[in-house]
Amino acid sequence: MKRENKTQFALLGILSQCEMNGYEIRKYIESTISFFWSESFGQIYPTLKKLESDGLIQEVEKTDGNDKKKKVYRITKLGLKELKNWMETSNIQHHKRDEVLFKVFFGRHMSPNRLDAQIKSELEKNKKDLAQLLILKKELLNEWANHPDERFWQLTLEYAEKQTKLNLDWLSKVSSAISD
Amino acid sequence: MKRENKTQFALLGILSQCEMNGYEIRKYIESTISFFWSESFGQIYPTLKKLESDGLIQEVEKTDGNDKKKKVYRITKLGLKELKNWMETSNIQHHKRDEVLFKVFFGRHMSPNRLDAQIKSELEKNKKDLAQLLILKKELLNEWANHPDERFWQLTLEYAEKQTKLNLDWLSKVSSAISD
């Protein structure tokens, strides 16, 4: 099986929800789907060019002379078709590399203090993540109710919340367990 | 910040627990830590060579003339030092790309049947994973009690079990939710 470029499909998925430029795509990923996806600018801009030259997205025509430098893209019918096709036919792959679990699993090699400091830093990160998720949850209930994607976002958000709570519980436990 | 080669440290971590050859390292990863880590042969063999030439691991001297083709490695003192140093000083990074959540989040573009089929396949995978985790749990209690890594394995395993159960619950819910 050849390697598929997942970045392509991520950008198609995002543009299927809303017209955006590259910079906004990055912000969207960071603020909304960073829980399960990440992309860097070094991937986003070249991929946008490729998608455009393949006819899967197109630049939105500018209504006025402003925003000369802003390149806002929209997904095309062909793009939607390709997205659907990939989603329906590709097998789900799992490439796991979780450095938190790595450090706990091989934790014997670290001084307990250093391990604990890293665990506490993860705890803080997860607290912030949870706060952000609760904001997204409210936004979803108020502003995005009845959006065609709403039920899918709801399900994803629910997973994210439970996952983050599990992390918080477990990290606390690890922190206690190693300070004996 | 330059990019660190995480494969190196993974192999050092594994060899800190037991002498092994490349093939066994792969099996170990698949059977024991696939929950949070993965490596391919294309990474393992070249990395073993590099680690050896850097003096972080060494080939175990063969006691008899057999096993000419088997290259069993052991971690050196320098290797242990480098492992400890990396673990204590590196920041934990998160490069998330979860294709299950991707497919649910952008699930509107799939026919409900196709999405459900993929979710059911994930359910099966998680059931198998859970069964495997329970086997590991028993092994840990019986054969590996009092091993110096035991408490760290216990914590990691506990996370894996809770995570897998969360997955099973959530996947069932997704499956119900999309067949309306």
Added chain:
DNA sequence: ACGACCATGTAAAACGTTACATGATTTA
């Protein structure tokens, strides 16, 4: 004797991050 698994490796191609480069616009 056949298939499954053990065992080691390389090469090509693709993927992805990071740092760099540049400049406009907005906000305090």
Added chain:
DNA sequence: TAAATCATGTAACGTTTTACATGGTCGT
């Protein structure tokens, strides 16, 4: 007017997968 943020992009480098290549060993 300075700082922050918006905005697009490229180049170098390193990482990772996949496919290929080869041959040994073990069980049935």
